[in-house]
Amino acid sequence: MSFRIDPRLPLTGEVRRILVEEIGKALIHLNTAHDRPEQGLHKCRKRLKSVRALLRLVRSGDETFCQTENQCYRQVSALLAGPREATALVETVDRLAASFPEQTAGGGLDDVRDRLVARQQELHGGAGLGAAIGAATAACEEGINRVESLVLPDQPEQAADVLAEGARATLRRARKALDKAGSRGEADDFHDLRKAAKTHGMHLSLLGRLWPTPIKARRKAVDELGERLGELHDVFVMRALLEADDQPLGSRQETRLLGKLLKRSEKTLKKTCLAEAAELFGDSPKRSTRKLARKVREDLAAAPQEDAGAPVG
Structure with a gap:
């Protein structure tokens, strides 16, 4: 199925379908994050943003459900923000080196990058990451079970x-x-x-x-x-x-x-x-x-x- 509302079908069913699919994909990426945190965390947070965007789109149709669920996935995303941000900072140094080659020639930012990589590895290798993934997984699984309570005008x-x-x-x-x-x-x-x-x-x-x-x-x-x-x-x-x-x-x-x-x-x-x-x-x-x-x-x-x-x- 696709991340697209089909006008031939009732709105409630379409939104429920997409929510289940996107949360399910987030769970798959969370599982990947145990072994490949850089990839899994980034993709999971992208799916959570998709979920929240859909909730914002239909919010006026069921205010209580959409507000509550949006807050839930906001908190889940926040659990994973630190480790993902550590990777983004390494990528930022790489972009600066590529954008300003003359100023960074000879490894002008190499030591900074090494420290950021060490910080990234510390966050990815610590016990805190496993706990965050576990909490995020539990929240997403509970969220899928709540999807059936959404009712929108059809x-x-x-x-x-x-x-x-x-x-x-x-x-x-x-x-x-x-x-x-x-x-x-x-x-x-x-x-x-x-x-x-x-x-x-x-x-x-x-x-x-x-x-x-x-x-x-x-x-x-x-x-x-x-x-x-x-x-x-x-x-x-x-x-x-x-x-x-x-x-x-x-x-x-x-x-x-x-x-x-x-x-x-x-x-x-x-x-x-x-x-x-x-x-x-x-x-x-x-x-x-x-x-x-x-x-x-x-x-x-x-x-x-x-x-x-x-x-x-």
Whole structure:
């Protein structure tokens, strides 16, 4: 099956199906993380983001369920954030070395990288990781059992309103974060923009059969923006770690070079991200989703509606 809502089927059944599939895949990746934490943790957290994006999309249809489950998977993701972040910091140093080859020639960041790798291995090899994976696994298994309690409107008019409102709410979040990032430029502003962009990208996938305009190019642009915002987030995290007196990353010469390159990278990434986000989220969220609501109603009304209470396949 696919990460896409089928308009020919009742909304409740489709959302239940996708939730079960995505949580099930997260469990598979958690199992992988015991032996290959770098790969398993990253893929698991991506699946959890997909789950949370879907819950945001249909939140107005069942507020209590979606709020409770979203909080659950947010906590699960937080359990796995530390070990995954350690890997991302190593990747950040590698990107800096590739972006500034002249400044890092001769291994200018090698010692910093070695310390970050040691930190990564310590987190991945400690008993804490196994406990975190175990807690995350238990939470996901319990979450699958709760999926059957989700009930959404399946009539075309109501289902269309739920989907349009969810898409619109995320676009509003993105627009608000863009405005703040442009005026203040704080790390939290760009982080909020990243989360909204990622969620919107997943909504494009979920609504691939319902979005009223060609979305392939938009999805590509959203994904590219998400990747750049992710790199910027890693730069912010690295700078915070660098400025922490209790966790030296290298000699004074090395950390001075690292700080200089982080500042240059941050400046470039901020400028690029703001320009790309303005292209994607500059329009009114209400206007952007008006056609979506109308098309969803038409498509769902034309589709044969099966029994909304049918079990998830």
